Amino acid sequence: xxxxxxAMPRSNFRGAFSTSSANDLPSxxxxxxxxxxxxxLASQMASRLAKRSGRAVFVSCNLMTGGDGLADAGSSDAxxxxxxxxxxxxxxxxxxxxxxxxxxxxG
Numbered sequence: 133x134x135x136x137x138x139a140m141p142r143s144n145f146r147g148a149f150s151t152s153s154a155n156d157l158p159s160x161x162x163x164x165x166x167x168x169x170x171x172x173l174a175s176q177m178a179s180r181l182a183k184r185s186g187r188a189v190f191v192s193c194n195l196m197t198g199g200d201g202l203a204d205a206g207s208s209d210a211x212x213x214x215x216x217x218x219x220x221x222x223x224x225x226x227x228x229x230x231x232x233x234x235x236x237x238x239g
Contacts, residue, residue, distance in 0.1 A: 134165055134167075134170050134174070134192050134193050134194025134195075135161060135163050135164050135165040135167075135170055135171050135174055135192065135193060135194075136161070136162040136163040136174075136190060136191070136192045137159050137160065137161050137162065137171070137174040137175050137178045137190070137191050137192075137193070138159065138160055138162055138178065138188060138189070138190050138191075139157050139158065139159040139175070139178035139179045139181070139182035139188070139189050139191075140157065140158055140159075140182060140188050141157060141182050141183065141185075141186050141187065141188070142157060142158075157179040157182050157183050159175045159178050159179050159182075161175070162190075163192075165194075169195075169218070169221070170193045170194060170195060171193075173193050173195060173221065173222070173225045174191045174192065174193035175191075177191050177193065177225060177228070177229050178190070178191040180229065181229065181232060181233060181236065184233060184236075185233075185236045185237075187236070193225070195221035195224055195225060
Protein backbone atom coordinates (compact mmCIF):
# COMPACT_ATOMS: atom_id res chain seq x y z
CA UNK A 133 0.00 0.00 0.00
CA UNK A 134 1.24 3.47 -0.82
CA UNK A 135 0.53 6.62 1.06
CA UNK A 136 -2.98 7.40 2.30
CA UNK A 137 -4.46 10.89 1.96
CA UNK A 138 -7.86 12.16 3.07
CA ALA A 139 -9.60 15.26 1.72
CA MET A 140 -12.67 16.81 3.30
CA PRO A 141 -15.19 19.11 1.65
CA ARG A 142 -15.55 22.53 3.23
CA SER A 143 -18.40 23.02 5.66
CA ASN A 144 -20.84 25.90 5.40
CA PHE A 145 -19.67 27.26 8.77
CA ARG A 146 -18.11 30.72 8.51
CA GLY A 147 -16.27 31.05 11.79
CA ALA A 148 -13.16 32.93 12.83
CA PHE A 149 -10.82 30.54 11.03
CA SER A 150 -12.73 30.08 7.79
CA THR A 151 -11.26 31.25 4.51
CA SER A 152 -13.06 32.85 1.61
CA SER A 153 -11.33 30.65 -0.96
CA ALA A 154 -13.50 27.67 -1.87
CA ASN A 155 -11.05 26.43 -4.51
CA ASP A 156 -8.63 24.68 -2.20
CA LEU A 157 -9.78 21.80 -0.05
CA PRO A 158 -7.91 20.64 3.01
CA SER A 159 -6.15 17.31 2.73
CA UNK A 160 -4.02 15.40 5.19
CA UNK A 161 -1.56 12.59 4.79
CA UNK A 162 -2.54 9.72 7.09
CA UNK A 163 0.22 7.36 5.94
CA UNK A 164 3.28 8.84 4.29
CA UNK A 165 5.87 7.46 1.89
CA UNK A 166 9.25 8.57 0.62
CA UNK A 167 7.79 9.55 -2.75
CA UNK A 168 6.68 13.17 -2.83
CA UNK A 169 5.25 12.60 -6.33
CA UNK A 170 2.84 9.97 -5.00
CA UNK A 171 1.82 12.32 -2.20
CA UNK A 172 1.16 15.19 -4.62
CA LEU A 173 -0.87 13.00 -6.99
CA ALA A 174 -2.93 11.55 -4.12
CA SER A 175 -3.56 14.97 -2.53
CA GLN A 176 -4.66 16.55 -5.80
CA MET A 177 -6.87 13.61 -6.71
CA ALA A 178 -8.49 13.48 -3.25
CA SER A 179 -9.11 17.24 -3.21
CA ARG A 180 -10.73 17.29 -6.65
CA LEU A 181 -12.93 14.28 -5.88
CA ALA A 182 -13.98 15.68 -2.49
CA LYS A 183 -14.89 19.00 -4.09
CA ARG A 184 -16.95 17.35 -6.83
CA SER A 185 -18.68 14.78 -4.62
CA GLY A 186 -19.14 16.80 -1.44
CA ARG A 187 -17.91 13.79 0.57
CA ALA A 188 -14.75 12.85 2.43
CA VAL A 189 -12.42 10.98 0.07
CA PHE A 190 -9.52 8.68 0.97
CA VAL A 191 -6.89 8.05 -1.72
CA SER A 192 -3.98 5.62 -1.64
CA CYS A 193 -1.53 6.11 -4.48
CA ASN A 194 1.53 4.08 -5.42
CA LEU A 195 2.25 5.05 -9.03
CA MET A 196 5.67 6.67 -8.95
CA THR A 197 7.60 4.24 -6.78
CA GLY A 198 9.28 1.25 -8.36
CA GLY A 199 8.77 -2.37 -7.52
CA ASP A 200 6.00 -4.50 -8.91
CA GLY A 201 3.78 -1.64 -10.12
CA LEU A 202 3.43 0.51 -13.20
CA ALA A 203 6.52 2.55 -12.61
CA ASP A 204 9.01 -0.32 -12.54
CA ALA A 205 12.13 1.02 -14.25
CA GLY A 206 12.91 -2.37 -15.76
CA SER A 207 9.51 -2.83 -17.34
CA SER A 208 9.59 -3.83 -21.00
CA ASP A 209 5.90 -3.47 -21.82
CA ALA A 210 5.48 -2.31 -25.41
CA UNK A 211 2.92 0.37 -24.52
CA UNK A 212 5.40 2.05 -22.16
CA UNK A 213 8.26 2.23 -24.64
CA UNK A 214 9.24 5.84 -25.22
CA UNK A 215 7.06 7.20 -22.41
CA UNK A 216 8.55 8.73 -19.30
CA UNK A 217 7.68 7.28 -15.91
CA UNK A 218 6.10 10.58 -14.84
CA UNK A 219 3.84 10.73 -17.89
CA UNK A 220 2.63 7.15 -17.43
CA UNK A 221 1.88 7.78 -13.74
CA UNK A 222 0.01 11.02 -14.47
CA UNK A 223 -2.09 9.39 -17.18
CA UNK A 224 -2.86 6.44 -14.92
CA UNK A 225 -3.91 8.83 -12.14
CA UNK A 226 -6.16 10.79 -14.52
CA UNK A 227 -7.85 7.62 -15.77
CA UNK A 228 -8.29 6.34 -12.20
CA UNK A 229 -9.80 9.66 -11.08
CA UNK A 230 -12.24 9.63 -14.00
CA UNK A 231 -13.35 6.07 -13.20
CA UNK A 232 -13.69 6.83 -9.48
CA UNK A 233 -15.83 9.88 -10.26
CA UNK A 234 -18.06 7.73 -12.48
CA UNK A 235 -18.57 5.30 -9.59
CA UNK A 236 -19.19 8.08 -7.03
CA UNK A 237 -21.68 9.91 -9.24
CA UNK A 238 -23.77 6.76 -9.74
CA GLY A 239 -24.30 6.18 -6.02
